[in-house]
Amino acid sequence: GAVVSQHPSWVICKSGTSVKIECRSLDFQATTMFWYRQFPKQSLMLMATSNEGSKATYEQGVEKDKFLINHASLTLSTLTVTSAHPEDSSFYICSAREVPGLAGGELFFGEGSRLTVL
């Protein structure tokens, strides 16, 4: 299957700093990528849909000014957690669809990035 890579795999930062997480589709182009967040022992929660060349679409309750998403190319989307606080500590996972626009195309997920805010 298609490969989606995230970087960094884990990051520790101080409260108040900003952290950028990259999501790359390695062997396919992805016009749409999705960002999820997962707290311990909970399911994945969709945060936003990232569209190449346009603004991201955020799910209800997700602060767009807090979680900045940039999808500048067909193979790269970035999530920046601005002014991070301990409650932002979580497992952030991106995904991309290999064949956008065709019915039934599955999502491929990155390995996830674990953020710990001290």
Next chain:
Amino acid sequence: DAKTTQPPSMDCAEGRAANLPCNHSTISGNEYVYWYRQIHSQGPQYIIHGLKNNETNEMASLIITEDRKSSTLILPHATLRDTAVYYCIVGRSGGSNYKLTFGKGTLLTVNP
């Protein structure tokens, strides 16, 4: 998107078939059934998906009832490495409405 109902946990003996059920009684005509699994602290792994017909690949089989209100994921010969949380998701196909919303899933534990 339609919601799904899965048992919170299941056990299976190594080498035996694991049958994971999923109810999706409010599924609409253009929604697919997707199955993913997540091993601890990793990103979800795609397993299989289908619309109406039963599907099989190298990992699993997907059996969808005729009324499409439920489905079963079958791992024919479970191994210890199949221990994971399995998510059954119903989602629209294509276009701007495409997105997958995860429920709580089923924790499958494969025992030696």
